[in-house]
Amino acid sequence: MKVHFIAIGGSVMHQLALALHKKGYQVTGSDDEIFEPALGNLRQAGILPAVMGWFPEKIHAGLDAVILGMHAKADNPELIRARELNLSIYSFPEYIYQESIHKTRVVVGGSHGKTTTTAMIMHVLRQAGKDFDYLVGARLDGFDQSVRITDAPILVAEGDEYPASVIEKRPKFHFLFPQIAIITGIAWDHINVFPTFDIYLEQFTIFIDKIDAGGLLIYNESDPVLKELVTRHARTDIRYQPYGIPEHSISNGATTVTIEGQQNTLRVFGDHNLLNLHAAWYACEELGVDAAAFVKAIAGFSGAAKRLELMAKNEQTAVYRDFAHAPSKVKATIDAVKQQYPERTLIGVLELHTYSSLNEQFMDQYKGAMEKADKAVVYYSNHALELKRLPPLNASTISAGFGKPGLVVMNNRESLMQWLQEQQYGNSNLLLMSSGNYDGADMLTFAKNIVD
Incomplete structure (x- = not known):
């Protein structure tokens, strides 16, 4: 089987490319940019594109399948060529x-x-x-x-x-x-x-x-x-x-x-x-x-990465991180930690990072989501708003949407880290919830520091 990936560098796309390569298929691919870990994984397997970019000449009648990644646009020259040749074009799930x-x-x-x-x-x-x-x-x-x-x-x-x-x-x-x-x-x-x-x-x-x-x-x-x-x-x-x-x-x-x-x-x-x-x-x-x-x-299942993942702990404190971003996920994660440790103070920090979570029309969906956190912070990045081409988001809109008394809203990384450093962590748990990375803040080192 000869399979070509348009946008091979995607987090899941490159994993499928590796799987088919291991199965013995002839795998080729293209992308305009590839980051780690996909870059290293593809290089190690010997299927990393030699040059970044789109090359219609890679698309030929001998291909059994062309797999199209989400990163590719409708006017992608390789996609256009594949359509001209009437090749079998599949999305990832297809x-x-x-x-x-x-x-x-x-x-x-x-x-x-x-x-x-x-x-x-x-x-x-x-x-x-x-x-x-x-x-x-x-x-x-x-x-x-x-x-x-x-x-x-x-x-x-x-x-x-x-x-x-x-x-x-x-x-x-x-x-x-x-x-x-x-x-x-x-x-x-x-x-x-x-x-x-x-x-x-x-x-x-x-x-x-x-x-x-x-x-x-x-x-x-x-x-x-x-x-x-x-x-x-x-x-x-x-x-x-x-x-x-x-x-x-x-x-x-x-x-x-x-x-x-x-x-x-x-x-x-x-x-x-x-x-x-x-x-x-x-x-x-x-x-x-x-x-x-x-x-x-x-009994031996320890969880998936960033799903209530324990980052650090001692006898009085545990720090968890979770991929939670949608309202139902935020509520479930907070409720879980509070139920497991009812006597500990729960400090919950949520980063709004997805298109939905940064949209003021969606904000009221978060009503009550952080109710059981003893101290609650909502953080968001102006850069994330710019990338998603969304208008500025006001702290008052977030506060009204969550309806959480005492909610702290901030959008500056240094202010967030200072707030976290000022908290007392004895008999407390810290829950970090985000599908992003808090503008590059090193939360793992911070977690280890507060329990040492």
Whole structure:
């Protein structure tokens, strides 16, 4: 197979390129800029483009597939050439499906918890000795890549609702056609793509319609929006498995879970992770894993990168970072830390970094999201607003949207770091929530310093 990637340097695109290269395919690609870690990964595999830029001469009739990344524009000269030659052009998820037509496909969709639920399934299947391919949106311990494509009989995939490519505007998870589907919950996000909640909600109706006949939908019945959708849009040719928070207990900062009489202590915590775990259990059960094997395996799951990831701790203080940015994710993460450590002061710092979170029309969606933080900060960067071509954002708009008494709003990195250094961290936890990097602030060093 000869496969060419347009925009090979993307975080997930280059992982697929590496996976196909390992499978023995002839892989070529182009991009106008490639950064680490993609740069080093592609160079080590010997498939880094020799020169940056777009070269229509790389596109020829002998290619079996052209895979188009999100970074490529509609007027990309390589894309134009591929269309002229009437080549098979795929978005990332469309190509993943082509490689998994004959596999059992597990697809995890939802507004939150997708990465962790996918990672839990992967962790358990590996411990159970199952052979499987995967697609996941974060770094996981024990897995060299975030994409694996082989001849394995199972595919476990995180199903993103963002558009598939510049020429395919439908969500990625509409192209994977699962036999086992999970929906973790529905909370409006991606306002730049789905300007109303109804439009966003419709994408999940379509996702349900994409499940293979005879398949299984595992859904979070504690989410009222999702439960109502499933009730209203019930299919008679698929099976339904609702789930909620499983039986568990919390003692001395540790959570013990019980599944079908099997019990073990977890390394992760929080209601949202218990929900993710329960969804993962039903998927793994469908794939032939029994409760004893599942509970034994899930006890060793330490989480995905930047999903309630422990940065540093001592006897009185723990510092966590989380990818949380959407309102439902922020609330779930804050609630989890407060529930696990109810006697500790919780200092929550949220960076607004995505298009939705920086949009004043979306701000009221955050109402109550930081309610359980004892001290709360919202930080945003003027540079991020400029990159997303959004107008200036006023602190008063943010404060009104969050409705959190005593909320501190700032948009200067030095002021943020000074505020953090002034806090007392005895008998306290610090929770850093962002899909960005606080304008380059070295939070890892700061975390280690306050616990030393």
